[in-house]
Amino acid sequence: MGVDFRTENNVGYITLNRPDAMNALDPEGLVRLAEIWGEVKTNPDIRVAVLTGAGEKAFCTGTDMKKSKVPDECMAALYYREGQPIIPHMKMWKPIIACINGYAIGGGLEMALACDLRICSTTAKFGLTETKVASLAGLNGTQCLPRAIPQAVAMKMLLTGEMIDAAEAHRVGLVSDVAEPDQLLDLARKYAEKIAGNAPLSVMAAKQAAVMGMDMPLSHAIDFSYLLWGILRDTEDRKEGFTAFAEKRAPQYRGR
Numbered sequence: 557m558g559v560d561f562r563t564e565n566n567v568g569y570i571t572l573n574r575p576d577a578m579n580a581l582d583p584e585g586l587v588r589l590a591e592i593w594g595e596v597k598t599n600p601d602i603r604v605a606v607l608t609g610a611g612e613k614a615f616c617t618g619t620d621m622k623k624s625k626v627p628d629e630c631m632a633a634l635y636y637r638e639g640q641p642i643i644p645h646m647k648m649w650k651p652i653i654a655c656i657n658g659y660a661i662g663g664g665l666e667m668a669l670a671c672d673l674r675i676c677s678t679t680a681k682f683g684l685t686e687t688k689v690a691s692l693a694g695l696n697g698t699q700c701l702p703r704a705i706p707q708a709v710a711m712k713m714l715l716t717g718e719m720i721d722a723a724e725a726h727r728v729g730l731v732s733d734v735a736e737p738d739q740l741l742d743l744a745r746k747y748a749e750k751i752a753g754n755a756p757l758s759v760m761a762a763k764q765a766a767v768m769g770m771d772m773p774l775s776h777a778i779d780f781s782y783l784l785w786g787i788l789r790d791t792e793d794r795k796e797g798f799t800a801f802a803e804k805r806a807p808q809y810r811g812r
């Protein structure tokens with residue numbers, strides 16, 4: 557699979573580039589994606605990532621069912637050596653924006669669910685269709701979809717494999733914004749650059765507090781967020797943010 561990667565204005569743009577196969581994930585693509593997520597995670601010049609698909613039809617339709625074959629090795633050996641193929645590589649405190657330009661199906665929707673912001677084009681369609689092909693949304697879909705949208709809608713999607721369209725996705729809160737196809741990437745860029753202009757350590761702490769806090773009792777989560785505030789209290793960037801406000805100028809953040 558071709559996966560394109562470029563950076564601009566502190567934003568990493570990742571484009572799944574196999575439009576003829578609806579940007580389905582083949583084995584080579586998974587390896588390349590893992591490398592790219594590693595680069596996003598470790599490169600201090602990248603503050604935000606945007607994940608999208610090439611062409612106008614699909615974001616990603618999940619596993620390439622024509623190229624995927626069961627390895628000779630047993631699953632246990634593979635799992636304990638390499639873990640899951642996709643989501644762990646996306647685990648990072650830098651925000652990721654899913655720019656969903658068409659079908660987001662199976663593993664494609666699961667990747668979108670691992671992102672922090674989801675925006676889509678008016679033509680997008682969403683589904684966890686794995687039960688139709690005798691599999692399971694086993695990356696994170698069975699857990700994250702019912703947490704992202706009302707449970708009744710999530711269960712309908714999971715069990716029937718039915719898709720929902722962009723308007724329904726917006727109505728149930730699966731995406732925050734719907735844009736015309738030719739305006740979607742501009743919208744993603746706008747959000748990404750806005751986030752990249754904020755203080756990087758604060759942005760990562762905000763994500764960490766929200767993501768980790770969701771797995772904690774509320775009182776623990778509130779204490780945890782206070783401690784995260786505490787580790788930001790003495791940063792150079794916080795001083796810069798306050799000074800820039802007082803001096804009525806734009807802050808220059810350095811992630812320190």
Ligand SMILES: CC(C)(COP(=O)(O)OP(=O)(O)OC[C@H]1O[C@@H](n2cnc3c(N)ncnc32)[C@H](O)[C@@H]1OP(=O)(O)O)[C@@H](O)C(=O)NCCC(=O)NCCSC(=O)/C(=C/c1ccccc1)CC(=O)O
Binds near residue numbers: 619621661662664686
């Ligand atoms: C998206 C569609 C509804 C679009 O239909 P349409 O009629 O518009 O277009 P098509 O002619 O069907 O598609 C064009 C072209 O693309 C090929 N294509 C599309 N999707 C895939 C795919 N996932 N794998 C391989 N090839 C794909 C299609 O065959 C056509 O090729 P051509 O004939 O021109 O050579 C429709 O395409 C559709 O329904 N696609 C399948 C979507 C789907 O079921 N996805 C779920 C896959 S399973 C999965 O993602 C899993 C993830 C996972 C879970 C846990 C752990 C790891 C991974 C489960 C798993 O892997 O077991």
